[in-house]
Amino acid sequence: MxxxxxxxxxxSVLDPSKTFEKPEALADIKIVELCTLxxxxxxxxxxxxxxxxxxKVELPGAGDTMRSLTPFAKFYKGSALGYLKEARNKxxxxxxxxxxxxxxxxxxxVKRSDVVVENLRAGTMDKWxxxxxQLSEINPKIIYIALNGFGQWGPYVERPSYDAIAxxxxxxxxxxxxxxxxxxxxxxxxxxxxxxxxxxxxxxGALAHRDRTGKGQYIEFSQAENLIRxxxxxxxxxxxxxxxxxxxxxxxxxxxPADIFQAxxxxxxxxxxxxxxxxxxxxxxxxxxxxxxxxxATHPARLKEENAVALLDTIRKWAATKTYEELNHLAxxxxxxxxxVSKGSDKFDDDHLIxxxxxxxxxxxIFGPTxxxxxxxxxxxxxxxxxxxxxxxxxxxxxxxxxxxGMTAEQIKGLKERNVIGKWADAPGRKPPEDWDGKKGVILA
Amino acid sequence: xxxxxxxKTLSWPDWIRKQDDPVHAAKKPEALDHLxxxxxxxxxxxxxFASSILGELGAEVIRIEAPEGNPERTxxxxxxxxxxxxxxxxxxxxxxxxxxxxxxxxxxxEIFKKLAKRADVVIETFLPGVMDSWxxxxxQLSVDNPRLxxxxxxxxxxxxxxATCGKADVDVVCQAFSGVTAVTGELPExxxxxxxxxxxxxxxxxxxxxxxxxxxxxxxxxxxxxxxxSGKGQFIDVAPPEAMGRLINYSLNYFQEYKEDIxxxxxxxxxxxxxxxxxxxxxxxxxxxxxxxxxxxLCTILKxxxxxxxxxxxxxxxxxxxxxxxYKEIEKWTLARTYDEIYxxxxxxxxxxxxxxxxxxxxxxxxxxxxxxxxxxRRSFEKFNDHHYGELTIAxxxxxxxxTPPRVKWICRPxxxxxxxxxxxxxxxxxxxxxxxxxxxxx
Numbered sequence: 103m104x105x106x107x108x109x110x111x112x113x114s115v116l117d118p119s120k121t122f123e124k125p126e127a128l129a130d131i132k133i134v135e136l137c138t139l140x141x142x143x144x145x146x147x148x149x150x151x152x153x154x155x156x157x158k159v160e161l162p163g164a165g166d167t168m169r170s171l172t173p174f175a176k177f178y179k180g181s182a183l184g185y186l187k188e189a190r191n192k193x194x195x196x197x198x199x200x201x202x203x204x205x206x207x208x209x210x211x212v213k214r215s216d217v218v219v220e221n222l223r224a225g226t227m228d229k230w231x232x233x234x235x236q237l238s239e240i241n242p243k244i245i246y247i248a249l250n251g252f253g254q255w256g257p258y259v260e261r262p263s264y265d266a267i268a269x270x271x272x273x274x275x276x277x278x279x280x281x282x283x284x285x286x287x288x289x290x291x292x293x294x295x296x297x298x299x300x301x302x303x304x305x306x307g308a309l310a311h312r313d314r315t316g317k318g319q320y321i322e323f324s325q326a327e328n329l330i331r332x333x334x335x336x337x338x339x340x341x342x343x344x345x346x347x348x349x350x351x352x353x354x355x356x357x358x359p360a361d362i363f364q365a366x367x368x369x370x371x372x373x374x375x376x377x378x379x380x381x382x383x384x385x386x387x388x389x390x391x392x393x394x395x396x397x398x399a400t401h402p403a404r405l406k407e408e409n410a411v412a413l414l415d416t417i418r419k420w421a422a423t424k425t426y427e428e429l430n431h432l433a434x435x436x437x438x439x440x441x442x443v444s445k446g447s448d449k450f451d452d453d454h455l456i457x458x459x460x461x462x463x464x465x466x467x468i469f470g471p472t473x474x475x476x477x478x479x480x481x482x483x484x485x486x487x488x489x490x491x492x493x494x495x496x497x498x499x500x501x502x503x504x505x506x507x508g509m510t511a512e513q514i515k516g517l518k519e520r521n522v523i524g525k526w527a528d529a530p531g532r533k534p535p536e537d538w539d540g541k542k543g544v545i546l547a
Numbered sequence: 548x549x550x551x552x553x554x555k556t557l558s559w560p561d562w563i564r565k566q567d568d569p570v571h572a573a574k575k576p577e578a579l580d581h582l583x584x585x586x587x588x589x590x591x592x593x594x595x596f597a598s599s600i601l602g603e604l605g606a607e608v609i610r611i612e613a614p615e616g617n618p619e620r621t622x623x624x625x626x627x628x629x630x631x632x633x634x635x636x637x638x639x640x641x642x643x644x645x646x647x648x649x650x651x652x653x654x655x656x657e658i659f660k661k662l663a664k665r666a667d668v669v670i671e672t673f674l675p676g677v678m679d680s681w682x683x684x685x686x687q688l689s690v691d692n693p694r695l696x697x698x699x700x701x702x703x704x705x706x707x708x709x710a711t712c713g714k715a716d717v718d719v720v721c722q723a724f725s726g727v728t729a730v731t732g733e734l735p736e737x738x739x740x741x742x743x744x745x746x747x748x749x750x751x752x753x754x755x756x757x758x759x760x761x762x763x764x765x766x767x768x769x770x771x772x773x774x775x776x777s778g779k780g781q782f783i784d785v786a787p788p789e790a791m792g793r794l795i796n797y798s799l800n801y802f803q804e805y806k807e808d809i810x811x812x813x814x815x816x817x818x819x820x821x822x823x824x825x826x827x828x829x830x831x832x833x834x835x836x837x838x839x840x841x842x843x844x845l846c847t848i849l850k851x852x853x854x855x856x857x858x859x860x861x862x863x864x865x866x867x868x869x870x871x872x873x874y875k876e877i878e879k880w881t882l883a884r885t886y887d888e889i890y891x892x893x894x895x896x897x898x899x900x901x902x903x904x905x906x907x908x909x910x911x912x913x914x915x916x917x918x919x920x921x922x923x924x925r926r927s928f929e930k931f932n933d934h935h936y937g938e939l940t941i942a943x944x945x946x947x948x949x950x951t952p953p954r955v956k957w958i959c960r961p962x963x964x965x966x967x968x969x970x971x972x973x974x975x976x977x978x979x980x981x982x983x984x985x986x987x988x989x990x
Contacts, residue, residue, distance in 0.1 A: 105676040109706060112710075116784055117706075127773040131772075149769075172797070178800070187796075187797055225560065254563045255568075256924050257920060262906045266824075267906060270910040270911060274752065276751075276910065278748065278752075279732070279748055280748070282744050283745075284814060289729075289731035290731075290794055291794075292754070295795075296758065303765050304948070307579065307948075307951065309768070310579055310768060311578040311950060314581065319950035322563065322948075324925070327925065328945040330922065332754070333752045334638055334753050335622075335623065337942055340913065343627065346912055347751075351743075354749075356623050356624045356633070357622055362728070362749065369747055372720070373715065373717030373719050375591070375716075400621075406625065433715075440714060444728075444729060446726060446729075446802040447807075450799055450803065460789045478762045478785065478786075478789045480784040481769070483781035
């Protein structure tokens with residue numbers, strides 16, 4: 103009863119249908135982004151969902167390389183799927199920051215903003231005269247974050263990098279996969295998306311300091327170092343044992359039981375992280391005595407290699423006789439963990455994820471309803487939201503320069519004529535959809 | 548800012564290193580040293596990582612465990628313990644004061660309420676509604692402390708049709724639900740005889756819990772900014788499977804448009820090729836060359852202009868059957884060389900010919916990662932001599948910040964080690980008051 107009441111309350115304060123009636127946590131924050139691919143661009147995306155205004159600056163024409171990244175080269179209405187998702191909520195402007203007038207324009211934007219995000223090679227912005235040394239002179243409150251593979255100084259400063267390099271040189275790929283196979287890359291650009299996420303956390307830490315002191319600062323961020331930080335017990339284990347962490351397949355060797363099993367119809371992860379959860383699992387298996395067996399009664403005992411192998415084998419045989427529906431029912435009843443290995447199609451139709459605004463339909467003016475991986479943290483007072491998907495290169499030039507820099511139509515026209523600002527090239531991923539009428543989605547049209 | 552004037556002649560790397568080298572971190576201010584965080588995580592490392600983030604940025608984190616210690620203290624490879632603490636927990640004990648409190652007892656709940664009155668953040672990972680049923684959920688705590696930011700972390704969240712299911716939150720289960728596991732792993736070489744290793748595969752680390760903790764940290768800090776602006780605290784709900792699922796390149800949109808799922812393709816990538824690992828004489832090398840100009844660069848390095856001619860566009864290179872052909876041809880070149888030879892050949896091209904770029908990397912065993920000078924010079928790794936746990940190698944947060952750098956002050960504390968200090972400082976309880984609480988099993 104008390105719990106029922108709790109769930110009613112939680113649903114009422116977090117109700118996603120009320121999202122647009124509530125304020126945004128970062129409504130007063132403006133971000134200037136000069137980034138390509140994912141590590142850099144994903145950072146302002148996370149903050150934009152929480153209300154930050156993001157100016158995505160691209161070079162005229164081809165713009166961000168990310169505009170080419172799409173599965174099997176399938177461009178949806180002319181747009182790359184990766185770009186459509188990640189450039190959400192941003193104002194798309196296109197400035198040639200390599201020419202003086204473009205640099206001035208960029209500086210004017212930074213003067214009016216709170217955060218700069220870039221992921222160019224170390225020192226490039228400084229060389230162009232729009233690095234932290236120069237920008238902090240014109241806006242001492244600026245929080246400036248530079249993200250890349252290996253940082254701004256040190257023995258690897260010259261090395262280029264990608265997501266997969268961070269996954270491999272951090273050791274993450276080595277510890278992922280099975281011992282009889284090659285080290286395994288994640289099926290997603292994990293170092294990039296997770297790097298942007300942790301970069302965003304750093305920016306908000308700096309914002310907390312600025313809120314108290316008025317001071318901005320510079321943040322340097324290496325995506326490989328970020329993965330090194332989250333390889334849980336790897337380094338302490340290697341330090342103490344002198345042994346290398348291996349690849350253990352789907353078995354978690356630090357929590358027992360925790361593994362992925364073949365059920366009758368689906369592949370299902372099953373786990374129990376506490377004694378209580380484990381007792382529940384034993385009851386569900388009809389083997390309550392296992393929880394009292396001295397080999398399995400405590401977690402340290404269960405984790406011992408021979409005990410773990412025996413226990414996981416028992417669970418494997420049991421799970422093979424059950425359907426996922428049966429396993430799920432037992433997990434709910436007995437309080438252990440179980441979920442099937444879920445695909446995009448499973449999540450697309452999952453009413454739980456739809457209710458929670460994770461499976462999110464963006465009501466986009468240009469592309470129509472677009473379903474994307476949506477909002478993760480649900481905030482009761484300032485819920486996150488997605489307003490539109492990625493747009494064409496330079497799509498919002500006129501609006502941004504008019505509203506935020508107070509420019510006249512003539513001034514904007516002049517910048518265009520001198521090729522300081524520009525629009526999309528006629529290439530896949532850069533331009534609006536073929537059927538675009540020249541008006542849809544244009545602000546102050 | 549006078550340092551700008553002084554140092555205009557310095558090169559960028561030298562200048563920025565002077566400002567942000569973590570070697571100077573201990574002498575600088577901390578971003579969050581005005582915050583008090585109560586971390587009641589139980590059986591999950593997601594909450595522990597969230598409070599690590601806040602603690603590394605300076606917050607005073609009070610870690611609240613059951614009087615006998617929490618189950619996550621036992622999360623450790625093969626059950627290996629170091630001074631009664633599991634290695635996974637040891638990595639996230641940093642900078643936290645460790646107290647014990649029986650939250651199921653009425654007296655324990657009263658003590659918690661007093662602590663929460665003056666706290667800024669509460670983090671918890673119980674099943675939804677448990678803290679509420681104890682009278683110490685957000686509903687009750689926010690009455691006395693409307694500025695409180697309360698973050699609840701659970702695999703199925705605090706609302707939605709699955710929130711009431713009662714299933715446990717375990718990293719591997721969260722990974723499976725996230726959607727990442729389905730697209731990670733090798734495909735059977737012989738579909739008629741699949742091997743046990745040719746299945747959907749989880750990330751080796753607790754990736755879902757770390758992603759959940761990161762989003763909890765992000766949301767908490769955004770809520771903190773909103774509190775600065777408005778004076779209002781709030782309630783936050785984070786689900787680790789959604790946290791990890793948000794990191795997916797494109798999956799829902801792809802299904803919406805094409806009514807099929809992104810397949811699992813091992814170390815290939817359905818959106819970029821070549822962008823994968825190749826066997827070489829002494830290990831594995833990563834090589835890339837996706838855009839037309841970079842593909843041409845790779846073919847030039849390999850002295851294989853024929854390959855470029857055979858697969859000239861990204862449309863040719865994103866066909867999985869073609870990938871297999873190109874892979875075999877590139878591997879012929881890598882197999883004949885050591886990693887260093889590959890790296891030198893590629894970097895020589897990047898430096899001297901520099902039309903397009905090929906990015907090389909080494910698939911590094913973690914023992915070698917731990918021996919790589921670059922990470923030590925940059926203090927990504929640090930040998931830390933802890934007062935209680937002795938010398939250990941730890942990894943630091945990646946942010947190198949010029950004004951408020953993160954730092955580690957201690958690695959962990961034993962169960963209840965800070966009871967006397969925290970309860971006397973926060974609640975004025977001395978040994979006389981604590982002794983009976985101990986006898987009753989409250990602390």
